[in-house]
Amino acid sequence: MRNEASGEERRWIVRHLLAGCARCGAITRRLWKLGEPGPEIAAEEPPPPEPRKDWKEAEAALRDAHRAFLAEGKGAEAAAALLDLAALYARQGRTAEILPLTRDMLPILQTRGLRKGVVAALICFRALAESGAADAGLLTEMARLVGPRS
Secondary structure, eight states: OTTOSOHHHHHHHHHHHTTTOHHHHHHHHHHHHHHSOOOOOOOOOOOOOOOHHHHHHHHHHHHHHHHHHHHTTOHHHHHHHHHHHHHHHHHHTOGGGTGGGGGGHHHHHTSTTOOHHHHHHHHHHHHHHHHTOOOHHHHHHHHHHHSOOO
16 A cells, blocks of 8 residues: 555645644645755765764764653654664765664654654655655754754
8 A cells, every 4th residue: 555645645645634733734844845856956066974983973872862762752852863863874875774764763653742743754754765865954954843842
């Protein structure tokens, strides 16, 4: 059954689920805009890669934060850590390691009081990971959007 619905049908389903929450709808619309292909832009020079020793430290810190937030029942924060970890992998070119992160979504989705916008972002993340279209900028923006409210 997965991937049998067209893009418009999936959007209708998400819109139906988010109908009662204006803020969640706004976040979802923002995520859709970020995920849609835009106009062709001249290739910019990519930023210099982060030092390798920092990558391992950042990865360990994000994994620890993800586990700690789950243990505390903080689903939105755990989702932000997971998306930040996926963004780190994308910056490093470790795209094959992004899809297995989607298995860590279930404990997040089982936390109490999870905002609909976080759920929508995780669904988008899974779709991006399965399609191979997840890039660091998009994942970073998604992590910022699902993080704790200020």
